[in-house]
Amino acid sequence: MGENENGKNKSKKTILSLVTEPIQWLRMLSTQLNPATVMGIFVIYGLGQGFSGSLFKVVADYYWKDVQKLQPSTVQLYVGFYFIPWLLKPLWGILTDAFPVRGYHRRPYFLLAGLIGTVSASTLALAGNLAALAALLCFLGVSASLAIADVTIDACIARSSIEVRDLAPDLQSLCGLCSGAGALLGYLASGFFVHRLGPQESLGLLALSPALTIVLGFVIYENRTTGFHAEKKQVMEIVGMKIRSMYQTIMYPQVWKPSLYMFLALALNVSIHEGHFYWYTDPKAGPSFSQEFVGVIYAIGAVASLLGVLIYHKVLKDYAFRDLLFYAQLLYGISGVLDLLFILRWNLVVGIPDYFFVVIEESATRITSKLRWMPMMVLSTQLCPLGIEGTFFAMLMCIDSTGVLLSRWGGGLLLHLLHITRTDFTNLWLAALIRDMIRFAILALVFLVPKTGQYEQLLPSEVSEKNTNDKVDEETLELVPINGKTEV
The missing domain is CATH 1.20.1250.20 (MFS general substrate transporter like domains)
Known part of the structure; x- marks a missing residue:
């Protein structure tokens, strides 16, 4: 007792x-x-x-x-x-x-x-x-x-x-x-x-x-x-110095190669989200999901994203950048195949209901997307030299956001070329197939990513030494992004 x-x-x-x-x-x-x-x-x-x-x-x-x-x-x-x-x-x-x-x-x-x-x-x-x-x-x-x-x-x-x-x-x-x-x-x-x-x-x-x-x-x-007029001149000099330092840093192969990979991996990942969304809610060609269930789908995706972060934190932090990004991109491409099968409605052929299959597809996509994104974020922080880490990180996030924007516009062009409209989804499967083929093709670019581990220094020592020797006024420069985001 x-x-x-x-x-x-x-x-x-x-x-x-x-x-x-x-x-x-x-x-x-x-x-x-x-x-x-x-x-x-x-x-x-x-x-x-x-x-x-x-x-x-x-x-x-x-x-x-x-x-x-x-x-x-x-x-x-x-x-x-x-x-x-x-x-x-x-x-x-x-x-x-x-x-x-x-x-x-x-x-x-x-x-x-x-x-x-x-x-x-x-x-x-x-x-x-x-x-x-x-x-x-x-x-x-x-x-x-x-x-x-x-x-x-x-x-x-x-x-x-x-x-x-x-x-x-x-x-x-x-x-x-x-x-x-x-x-x-x-x-x-x-x-x-x-x-x-x-x-x-x-x-x-x-x-x-x-x-x-x-x-x-x-x-x-x-x-x-107080004393803003005297401070303003000093701040502008610091900003000019940092812009020059960023340009010099980005010219190193150890920096521009992985930066180029991250940009291309995001830009070439063409998004057909809007075509998919219209098909989701179409009562004739698509599964005709209700407004409430569409919200539930995205909510499940949010939970899956948190699970992806947890998997990375517990299991994948010790893997080298190149190996991790290769397998993460491979899994991301495979998750896109589930989307293609759903559009072709092959899930009904094997007896899996739409409501159940879309949960599987959304969860797989969100988890693999997060597994792909997390090492990119860590890699971005490793590319930032001391002394200009704030402004350089902001520049890398700007480059990544440009890649996301191009992926949206590229997907819009693809939907237009394939004549996917509000009511005609005949070629939506082809758009998904092209998108998935590009995802697998991105694997060929992984050679741009360093083989080093996630805790190892990537930058040449002279880069950090040069920037840390520059004096920075903490009171006037607080642009240190603690939390990097594009994700809108």
Whole structure:
């Protein structure tokens, strides 16, 4: 009896700790850091990138399809424009660092991001019969709002990590948890809101995050700087020096070869998402998934992405870059074959229902995509020399975002050339086949990736020595991206 009681007490303590430990952890972060910074992470990462980002993806697809009634190839082209504000992340970072407003580096840019996003989302939701070009500009406004807020909160996180270095991993964990949980909730809720409110009215929910970003701009803690005119000249000199250092660094083969691989691997991965989405929801040619189930599919994909991160963290961190990226790309190509089989409806031939098979296909795609993406992110950080790690990392992320944009536009061109329309999906299987063949062809480019392990130094010693000898003013340059993203 005593042993049973002890076991029950241990179980109760374990369950109780699952509730109390996160609360204690958040309380510790709020105590050692400014609580407004923790609140900012919840607003920008959780509500902004997580919830609003996932809601944006699903609701925008239905908006272009059911309200604007555009062809999938046209929508694919429009979606590519969403990435333009993220291509400009280095510019947003330089603006927040080098050009304060009334002595504040962060507050004005939170306010600007919130204002742009609130106006853009409200216009989309309230304006009837909005022209397609005007709607695209509003979507660009929402994307720009997320990008500017992302860069600004990253600068705040960087400052907190410098001041309290022991909490840097905790801040990253908080960012990842907020983003992942927000995305899961956003995907689950998106189908419900589209069904109940309609795609256009549901876009009004995108105004919630930027509205709270405006509030964040008023309450976030920030010291006011003085002597801006003297500082501005110094900052511009530092920016010029760093641009020259980045150019010299990118010219090393150890840097440009893996950078070229990452760009080509992303750019050649042509996306046919919009054609696939139209086929998903078509009542005649496709499986005719409901709005709620489409949200559930993406939510399952979000969980699969988290599982991919866990697999990489627990199993794959010790493998060499070239071997890991080769097998990850191979698995990614194989996961695309499942998509092709689904379009051909061969799953029904072997007796697997559409609702079950799409879960398998989405999970496989998201897991292998994350296994492919994580080592690229680690490789990017290893390519950054000390002294210019912030600006160089921002440049690499800009290159990667350009590759993603080209993949969207390339997929739109492919859908157009194969005459895949709102109602004609005859050649969708061919588009998927071409996409999968390109995925396998990317394996031939893996020779550009170094054979070194993920903990080994990639850069020549003279590169790091040169940049660390340059003096950097921490107070004026805070562009150290703690958390790299394209994912929109």
